[in-house]
Amino acid sequence: MGGTILKRLTPFVALDVATKEDAVALLDQLTVTPKPFIKVGMELFYHFGPEIVKTVQDRGFDVFLDLKLYDIPNTVKRAMTAIGRLGVAFTTIHAAGGSEMLKAGKAGLDAGAQAAGLPAPKLLAITQLTSIDETILRDEQHVALSLIESVQNYAHLAAQCGLDGVICSAQELSAIRQVVGDDFWCITPGIRPEINHDDDQKRVVTPAQARELGSNGIVVGRPITQNADPAAAYQAIQRAFMEAN
Numbered sequence: 001m002g003g004t005i006l007k008r009l010t011p012f013v014a015l016d017v018a019t020k021e022d023a024v025a026l027l028d029q030l031t032v033t034p035k036p037f038i039k040v041g042m043e044l045f046y047h048f049g050p051e052i053v054k055t056v057q058d059r060g061f062d063v064f065l066d067l068k069l070y071d072i073p074n075t076v077k078r079a080m081t082a083i084g085r086l087g088v089a090f091t092t093i094h095a096a097g098g099s100e101m102l103k104a105g106k107a108g109l110d111a112g113a114q115a116a117g118l119p120a121p122k123l124l125a126i127t128q129l130t131s132i133d134e135t136i137l138r139d140e141q142h143v144a145l146s147l148i149e150s151v152q153n154y155a156h157l158a159a160q161c162g163l164d165g166v167i168c169s170a171q172e173l174s175a176i177r178q179v180v181g182d183d184f185w186c187i188t189p190g191i192r193p194e195i196n197h198d199d200d201q202k203r204v205v206t207p208a209q210a211r212e213l214g215s216n217g218i219v220v221g222r223p224i225t226q227n228a229d230p231a232a233a234y235q236a237i238q239r240a241f242m243e244a245n
């Protein structure tokens with residue numbers, strides 16, 4: 001399966017820390033080649049707002065702003081317009097919000113970027129969070145589809161609405177490629193160097209498995225940020241994902 005995917009990005013490091021000092025200290029340790037993308041999520045953004053995006057950009061990193069928007073179409077459109085002005089490379093929205101919300105989000109994002117004279121960020125739809133498994137889907141969300149069918153359905157919806165790609169587990173990539181083809185960004189969190197792990201992630205693969213399954217990019221947080229040597233952890237993961245044995 002490996003080798004069919006032409007677009008493979010350097011890993012995204014999820015900068016999930018509580019303070020600006022911790023964020024900057026990590027960025028300073030991640031000045032390595034090839035440079036990672038930096039994923040700014042809710043924790044840092046809710047503490048520090050757009051200023052933290054600029055802090056990361058000023059250090060030369062491209063930003064994936066992962067705020068997972070999910071609201072009525074008008075609110076999402078207006079929020080996405082603000083995001084479009086930040087100069088980020090990627091951002092996210094929940095596919096569960098439906099086609100009207102997805103299209104409104106895309107329109108807002110493109111309009112914001114255009115008004116600021118910037119390229120439009122790539123808009124990725126969350127399919128099912130990688131912390132969800134079949135049991136949660138069936139017994140708590142009462143979704144009648146299997147997890148794979150649900151993810152496939154959301155990927156198809158996202159593509160129909162003109163989005164650039166999805167967030168999913170690499171476990172679902174072959175099912176997703178059947179409905180959206182190869183020219184659609186599939187970015188995959190739920191990455192663990194060892195499959196034996198003890199945390200909230202349910203649908204997990206190793207970096208090498210993500211490559212073999214055809215991921216366009218992996219998102220990795222704690223295995224890097226909580227490692228005593230984040231740069232070495234990143235480089236080992238980057239090699240396993242980018243370089244075939």
Ligand SMILES: O=c1ccn([C@@H]2O[C@H](COP(=O)(O)O)[C@@H](O)[C@H]2O)c(=O)[nH]1
Pocket residue numbers: 014016041126128129130131167168189190191201219220221222223
């Ligand atoms: O389905 C999803 C969507 C987003 N994420 C985000 O990715 C990172 C993963 O961090 P780890 O520490 O490697 O688990 C985190 O920021 C999530 O918000 C995801 O895990 N799953």
